[in-house]
Amino acid sequence: AQxxxxxxxxxxxxxxxxxxxxxxxxxxxxxxxxxYVQYPNQGxxxxxxxxxxxxxVKGINGFEAEFNKSQTSFHLRKPxxxxxxxxxxxxxxxxxxxxxxxxxxxxxxxxxxx
Amino acid sequence: xxxxxxxxxxxxxxxGTSVKIECRSLDFQATTMFxxxxxxxxxxxxxxTSNEGSKATYEQGVEKDKFxxxxxxxxxxxxTVTSAHPEDSSFYICSARxxxxxxxxxxxxxxxxxxx
Numbered sequence: 324a325q326x327x328x329x330x331x332x333x334x335x336x337x338x339x340x341x342x343x344x345x346x347x348x349x350x351x352x353x354x355x356x357x358x359y360v361q362y363p364n365q366g367x368x369x370x371x372x373x374x375x376x377x378x379x380v381k382g383i384n385g386f387e388a389e390f391n392k393s394q395t396s397f398h399l400r401k402p403x404x405x406x407x408x409x410x411x412x413x414x415x416x417x418x419x420x421x422x423x424x425x426x427x428x429x430x431x432x433x434x435x436x437x
Numbered sequence: 438x439x440x441x442x443x444x445x446x447x448x449x450x451x452x453g454t455s456v457k458i459e460c461r462s463l464d465f466q467a468t469t470m471f472x473x474x475x476x477x478x479x480x481x482x483x484x485x486t487s488n489e490g491s492k493a494t495y496e497q498g499v500e501k502d503k504f505x506x507x508x509x510x511x512x513x514x515x516x517t518v519t520s521a522h523p524e525d526s527s528f529y530i531c532s533a534r535x536x537x538x539x540x541x542x543x544x545x546x547x548x549x550x551x552x553x
Contacts, residue, residue: 357541366443366530366544367481413480417542423534424471425542427480 325350325416327428335434338406344399344431346388346414354416356397357425358388361411370412373397384408409435439465441533443545450521450552458516458548460531466511467533471542472504475528484529487514521552 326349336342348354355374359367371382378390388399397414411432415425440463450456460470468489473481485506486494493506503525505517514533518525528549532542 359544364446364528364547364549366441366546367532368544369541372541423469424483424486425481425532426483429480430478432478 325354325418325426327414327416327426329412329414329428329431331431332429333432333434335436336404337436339403341402342400342404342408342433344412344414344433346397346399346428348395348397348414348416350395350416350418352418354418356388356390357415357417358382358386358397358399359413359415361413361430367413370399404433404435406435406437408433439463439533439535439543441467441531441543441545443531443548445548446546447549448551450550452522452552453520455517455519456521456550458518458529458531458550460514460516460533460545462512462533462543465533465535467514468511468536470508470514470531470533472506472514472516473530473532475530475547477528481530484516489514518550521550523552526550526552 328347330345357372358370361367371380373390381387411430413430414428442461444459470487472484475481484499487506487508489508495501508514530547531545534542
């Protein structure tokens with residue numbers, strides 16, 4: 324089975340500052356990795372994904388993430404955040420066998436302050 | 438990207454009644470859909486995997502008689518919360534994946550269920 328750990332439940336940051344949201348995973352097989360964003364009372368929107376190839380992936384809204392197999396990590400970064408980035412961020416993994424459902428981390432609340 | 442529509446977005450019901458939540462894939466056919474439950478300030482917990490034309494696969498600890506799932510067509514899955522109680526109050530989210538390889542999941546807007 325897979326598991327995902329998001330070490331930071333909340334990350335406060337000032338507007339225009341850089342941010343990194345951490346994600347570590349555990350799996351006995353190869354995984355696919357995703358970052359989703361959730362605004363209050365809404366579903367999830369995909370920010371970016373890693374399926375294969377280049378370990379640095381770029382997503383929407385200026386976010387990027389780097390897959391590090393040796394450290395089993397997939398940290399999310401943005402060089403300069405905006406107030407509108409305030410939301411809940413979820414890291415998720417899936418495998419290409421079985422039901423292929425996503426396994427989510429506990430989420431990180433990004434709070435951007437003016 | 439693909440669109441998944443979930444309805445209703447918000448529902449309030451009385452204890453003991455049943456509530457049906459619909460999840461539709463609008464521009465693709467989804468042989469498999471997933472139902473998640475999210476408690477306040479917590480992550481999404483997979484409840485069940487909905488398979489078109491067959492019985493749903495429930496996760497351990499999820500009562501299949503309370504949470505009835507029907508996936509009658511390639512674009513519609515429904516979750517019925519039967520004999521709802523206040524502890525069933527939660528945010529329910531469905532998702533679907535495009536057929537084939539390891540694509541991302543597309544999520545509905547979620548349904549806020551409040552049982553009074």
